Amino acid sequence: MLKIGLKDCLCCGESLPVAAQFGNFNGRCASICLHCEALSVHDAVSLTAETIGKRYRMLIEDKSTRLEARRAAKRAAYDVHGKRCACCHHYKPTDHYNACQSRADGLQPNCRVCDALRVTLLAKPGGLATWRLTRAALRAAAAQLQIAAQSDVARQSGHYQTET
Numbered sequence: 001m002l003k004i005g006l007k008d009c010l011c012c013g014e015s016l017p018v019a020a021q022f023g024n025f026n027g028r029c030a031s032i033c034l035h036c037e038a039l040s041v042h043d044a045v046s047l048t049a050e051t052i053g054k055r056y057r058m059l060i061e062d063k064s065t066r067l068e069a070r071r072a073a074k075r076a077a078y079d080v081h082g083k084r085c086a087c088c089h090h091y092k093p094t095d096h097y098n099a100c101q102s103r104a105d106g107l108q109p110n111c112r113v114c115d116a117l118r119v120t121l122l123a124k125p126g127g128l129a130t131w132r133l134t135r136a137a138l139r140a141a142a143a144q145l146q147i148a149a150q151s152d153v154a155r156q157s158g159h160y161q162t163e164t
């Protein structure tokens, strides 16, 4: 339905009929309703602050609801395939990750094993080089697993007979 004729008062925040409740201001519709125009300056200022505060709180609430919904969608996908560790590239269940509220999915990008390994290796002399080699090896192993999983799918689709 069209909402012709209604306007939000910038002071009290109410949606009111333009014709009946808003005056003219230099030939344009006033931005505050007749009721608010009649208020003392002090009352109008505090009413405006309350309206803005209310809208701001609604905006914040809306944002956090959307964040929760996005998070829930990501978590549902992780329940099926696991979450890919940014470090070792293995897919692991969400309980293998520490929580991190600033992240979109609420989890740290690296799995706990990688975090611990990184700390241990970096504490040793020449640890950075060792860590990079280890990480490369873990990623290569993850890639091998992916290839194996894909050929399993091909076998199961009935193109191969693998019985012995």
Ligand SMILES: [Zn+2]
Pocket (backbone or CB within 6 Å): 009, 010, 011, 012, 013, 014, 032, 033, 034, 035, 036
């Ligand atoms: Zn008003």
Ligand SMILES: [Zn+2]
Pocket (backbone or CB within 6 Å): 085, 086, 087, 088, 089, 090, 110, 111, 112, 113, 114
């Ligand atoms: Zn990892």
